[in-house]
Amino acid sequence: MNIQIPDHISAIKRYQPGKTIPQLQEEFGWEKVAILWNNENTLGYSPKSKDAVVNAYDSINYYPDPISADLREKLSERIGRPTEQIVLGNGSESVLMLTIRALCSGDDEFLTSGGSFVIVYNWARINNVRCVSMPLTESYGFDLEAIKSRINRNTKIIYLANVNNPTGTMITKAELGDFMQNVPDHILVIVDEAYFEFSESLHKDFPNSLEMDYPNLLTLRTFSKAYGIAGVRLGYAVGNEKIIESITKTKLTFEPTALAQAAGLGALDDTDFLKKTIENNKEGLKYFTSELSRLDVQFVPSYGNFIMTVWKDQQEVDKVFNELMKKGVLVRPLAGSLEHCIRISVGRPEENEHFIHSLESI
Ligand SMILES: Cc1ncc(COP(=O)(O)O)c(C=O)c1O
The missing domain is CATH 3.40.640.10 (Type I PLP-dependent aspartate aminotransferase-like (Major domain))
Structure with a gap:
């Protein structure tokens, strides 16, 4: 191929999508899943x-x-x-x-x-x-x-x-x-x-x-x-x-x-749905902060619909991420920027509990 790609485009690293949820489900055979990796609204939509x-x-x-x-x-x-x-x-x-x-x-x-x-x-x-x-x-x-x-x-x-x-x-x-x-x-x-x-x-x-x-x-x-x-x-x-x-x-x-x-x-x-979402997030963040403190996991106080936890190094992050994945808890390791950190989105109460219980068992 003889077409020249401009340098500023060649230099960009393409977004690498991971496996899809159905692919992961097949691989791990989860009974329960908590999708807490993209700061989405897990209550759904209006x-x-x-x-x-x-x-x-x-x-x-x-x-x-x-x-x-x-x-x-x-x-x-x-x-x-x-x-x-x-x-x-x-x-x-x-x-x-x-x-x-x-x-x-x-x-x-x-x-x-x-x-x-x-x-x-x-x-x-x-x-x-x-x-x-x-x-x-x-x-x-x-x-x-x-x-x-x-x-x-x-x-x-x-x-x-x-x-x-x-x-x-x-x-x-x-x-x-x-x-x-x-x-x-x-x-x-x-x-x-x-x-x-x-x-x-x-x-x-x-x-x-x-x-x-x-x-x-x-x-x-x-x-x-x-x-x-x-x-x-x-x-x-x-x-x-x-x-x-x-x-x-x-x-x-x-x-x-x-x-x-x-x-x-x-x-x-739909102001009702918005209110429910905001309330769910407040409760979820409160739960995360008290449970992460109980488990002695370091975190940064958050004003969003997610929370960032801080670990020793990337090795520890990889271990926690992989173990959580096996249990059906999907979270976001921050490789490339804050490689010693993992971000977890606030989910529905049962997802939040699944995360905390899985973390505790690790
Ligand atoms: C800070 C920030 N800005 C923008 C976006 C993207 O939002 P949108 O879905 O509207 O493109 C995100 C999504 O995660 C975000 O975290």
Whole structure:
């Protein structure tokens, strides 16, 4: 094959999917399974979102509304920001990728922290943008001082995940306010709030970046976590009209799909399901923290729907991961970034107990 692949694409390591759950089930013959590796909503999804998707299927022969007018209108009412400040995409991952594509060129740099959401580094590199990562603090949080000190004339975007995945640490309202005051306004600060609905229920002072008035702040939110519709892919960004317009120009014409738009409309109607999800998460995190303390397992206090445990080294992590896998407990070892750590998502009570009992037996 004689076609030249650009160096910045050749250098990317492809996402390596593991075995599927049915393949693993066949291999291990589990009686019980706890799927706690992707921070998904294991309570399921809202029946209202399913009804909306089933209805929308009747029009599946037509292209979707390219501007998601109904969903943007409903979101606008919900979050108190005008529709012109909202753009939707195939998950917040897509909106993040589009933001980099829309804003960066030449020597522009993407500045963030190591030990954050693994996908962001790749999206910068795939778009041929230099990605600069500062180390996490000793307590596994974003080091905002270090990030500020690394700003240079090429810095175009700063990415903050609040809460951070996988560490579960939060940036407080005062810290975020202070950071925004000090970052030059020609740099876009992306605040990724994928876990916002959980975080605001877990800490009274959790910052809602949608209430902060900075033209260079872009908030990312998703329907994949608290709303339980990760499989249909729906996320959005909220920010200054000019930024949103540029992101809109770069998105696929008919992104997100008609089924995703319908699922989102249905999900927003179901406050009961959202409440149940948030309550289940609060209880699950409380259970994890008390049981992990009892078992003397080190962990980082979390404000998301997952918790990060800290082990001696990667060898110990591999052993715990493999033993849990044999018992049907699927968790996420953090090889490549925090190789001495394992992240566990909060599941249904019986899944959480299965994890703790399995860990205790190991
Ligand atoms: C911090 C963070 N941002 C974004 C996402 C991706 O969300 P989406 O499913 O909307 O692409 C995740 C998913 O795990 C995440 O942890």
